[in-house]
Amino acid sequence: MEEVTNKYIAIKAKVDGIPKESDFEVKTEQFSLSVKPGSNDIIIKNLYVSIDPYQINRMKTASASQKTSNYAVAIAPGEVIDAYGVGKVVASGNPQFEKGDYVVGMISWGEYSISQGLILSKLDPMGLPLSYHVGVLGFSGLTAYAGFFEVCKPKKGEKVFVSAASGSVGNLVGQYAKSLGCYVVGCAGSTKKVELLKETLGFDEAFNYKEETDLHSTLERYFPEGIDIYFDNVGAEMLDAAVSNMNLYGRIAVCGVISEYLDAGKRAAPDMLSVIYKRINIRGFLAGDYMNLFPEFVSTTVDHIQTGKIHVLEDVSSGIESIPSAFLGLFSGSNVGKKIVKLSDE
CATH class of the missing domain: 3.40.50.720 (NAD(P)-binding Rossmann-like Domain)
Structure with a gap:
């Protein structure tokens, strides 16, 4: 069974004040690139990940948002942080996904992710940059x-x-x-x-x-x-x-x-x-609340991009180690447009 060392970003402790880079750490784990026989798991190589300000509410101690909504489920120190992004399937025991498929949905602030496909979809890039599907088309x-x-x-x-x-x-x-x-x-x-x-x-x-x-x-x-x-x-x-x-x-x-x-x-x-x-x-x-609009939204937005009615604004950093500074930049106003971290080439 092939294994790699997977790097991922975690918080060291609950973040209740203004976040600092020292609140985060790069952790490593041994990560299998194979699925067990009969498993429904999908192994994903993460390519692009979204950096969003709402994540700070998940890092706080008993935030009100965590008490009233499952949207901002608390993040425990040391654990992998899930986030929206785009990846490529490395191995799959799930009949809906095959090796080589591009996918979009909940992956992680890490180099690899494992999913059961619950908040994950196959992705047709439609000839557009993969990063667009994290932001303007996400x-x-x-x-x-x-x-x-x-x-x-x-x-x-x-x-x-x-x-x-x-x-x-x-x-x-x-x-x-x-x-x-x-x-x-x-x-x-x-x-x-x-x-x-x-x-x-x-x-x-x-x-x-x-x-x-x-x-x-x-x-x-x-x-x-x-x-x-x-x-x-x-x-x-x-x-x-x-x-x-x-x-x-x-x-x-x-x-x-x-x-x-x-x-x-x-x-x-x-x-x-x-x-x-x-x-x-x-x-x-x-x-x-509006997932029923997703096909209409994508169709309209792609048309607007192609006809020049929408100018795509992206702010892309590279590498797993850049995630903490990219995240902090959201609160200092340093980003312009959608903040994304590129984790890997295909």
């Missing part, structure tokens, strides 16, 4: 697509505000909105990102939130006629400012609260009187 893309089109129910010409607009989800929301004919404003954390939003992605306007002292008046300046749709990736003060500038029957899709992940004290409740009197719909959601 859960980040589905989050943007479903959140915008299904949760927000947009109409042509509506006024749309997107926070964290240069991130993996926000940049796509803005591009979907522009493809529909909406007026789109995004915010980001640097002058370079603001220029990217306007000059490369086609946002009508964008601003650096770090340079603004009063977000309420900032949004009033960019939306003198009010906001119809707000796609919220950050929560806290930004959500409060958006609510105060929403129009009647405004819709807010909430898919992330990154400003609160490391500092629960930053939580800010929106003006609930405005929510009531303006009849604002605020809805949290997960991409997994």
Whole structure:
């Protein structure tokens, strides 16, 4: 039975403050590249893995999200961290997968994974880079697509505000909105990102939130006629400012609260009187709620990529050892677009 040394990333202990590289370690294990007779196991060589901020909630001690949802199941120190990604089947006892198949789904922050195929699908690359299936054609893309089109129910010409607009989800929301004919404003954390939003992605306007002292008046300046749709990736003060500038029957899709992940004290409740009197719909959601849309989402998005309506933003690091710094970069705003780590060549 052939074995290899598998490297993977683990946490050393629960991470309850701001994460540091010293909170992580590269561990090794002997890993079999064969499946036992009668086994349903699938052995996967990991090629690309997604780096997502929600993972920090799984690393905390008894986080509220772990108590209320199976989406952020706790990670124990020393154990393999599962994550979305793309790989190639090395061996399979599962009749649905064969050696050489590309697969997409839950793999790990490691060089190899073992799966029973529960959250795994065969992948047809469709002539596109494999990394696209981790980001723009993966859960980040589905989050943007479903959140915008299904949760927000947009109409042509509506006024749309997107926070964290240069991130993996926000940049796509803005591009979907522009493809529909909406007026789109995004915010980001640097002058370079603001220029990217306007000059490369086609946002009508964008601003650096770090340079603004009063977000309420900032949004009033960019939306003198009010906001119809707000796609919220950050929560806290930004959500409060958006609510105060929403129009009647405004819709807010909430898919992330990154400003609160490391500092629960930053939580800010929106003006609930405005929510009531303006009849604002605020809805949290997960991409997994909309798996029925996946074929439509992929078809539409591939068409947009091929026709130039969507510019793919990826931030790719290489090597298993780069995962901790790639993860930490999400909280300092160093990434642009979807953060991915390439683990191996095919």
